[in-house]
Amino acid sequence: MGKITLPSTILQFWDLGGQRDIRLIWPRYYDDCHAVAYVVDATDRDRLVEGWEVFENVLSAPQILGVPLLLLANKQDVPGSLSVEEIRNHYEEWFQRRQREHAAELGPMSPTSEVPTAERMASLNVQGISAIEGTGVRDAVNWLFIRVQNSRRRDS
Numbered sequence: 178m179g180k181i182t183l184p185s186t187i188l189q190f191w192d193l194g195g196q197r198d199i200r201l202i203w204p205r206y207y208d209d210c211h212a213v214a215y216v217v218d219a220t221d222r223d224r225l226v227e228g229w230e231v232f233e234n235v236l237s238a239p240q241i242l243g244v245p246l247l248l249l250a251n252k253q254d255v256p257g258s259l260s261v262e263e264i265r266n267h268y269e270e271w272f273q274r275r276q277r278e279h280a281a282e283l284g285p286m287s288p289t290s291e292v293p294t295a296e297r298m299a300s301l302n303v304q305g306i307s308a309i310e311g312t313g314v315r316d317a318v319n320w321l322f323i324r325v326q327n328s329r330r331r332d333s
């Protein structure tokens with residue numbers, strides 16, 4: 178857990194490990210979650226698809242519906258890492274492919290509860306960071322602060 182103290186609020190972060198067995202405890206945190214910052218390793222092309230599957234699983238939790246989503250493309254300090262735009266495109270292509278596969282499995286007459294691609298992509302902010310060098314972290318925190326504050330205002 179980490180805390181960032183800002184003049185008007187304290188942001189509290191829970192860093193939930195990405196290992197397979199640790200993912201099982203993530204849902205325990207969903208009830209009190211005001212935003213999701215999902216970190217992917219932008220140097221690891223081979224594991225991106227697995228990352229999107231896990232991400233989608235998180236987003237399908239009812240408690241997560243409507244909370245601000247920040248996708249962080251980490252390791253931007255490494256030459257050749259995927260850029261923010263490449264990560265966004267990779268996720269969008271994967272999401273569209275998955276929607277098509279689901280539609281094909283369900284057949285043409287089945288009602289769909291799928292989220293339209295445009296809606297999903299519009300709700301998602303993608304930013305580049307380097308956790309090691311600290312670049313992009315301030316922008317990410319500012320974005321989270323503003324979005325959480327705005328969604329609190331809407332709720333009250």
Ligand SMILES: Nc1nc2c(ncn2[C@@H]2O[C@H](COP(=O)(O)OP(=O)(O)OP(=O)(O)O)[C@@H](O)[C@H]2O)c(=O)[nH]1
Binds near residue numbers: 193252
């Ligand atoms: N070059 C570079 N390496 C990084 C960066 N962030 C993390 N690493 C390295 O990536 C490896 C994994 O980092 P961790 O912080 O253990 O990753 P994690 O996602 O928290 O791991 P889990 O909690 O097990 O999911 C370590 O060797 C880090 O030094 C970064 O921004 N740039």
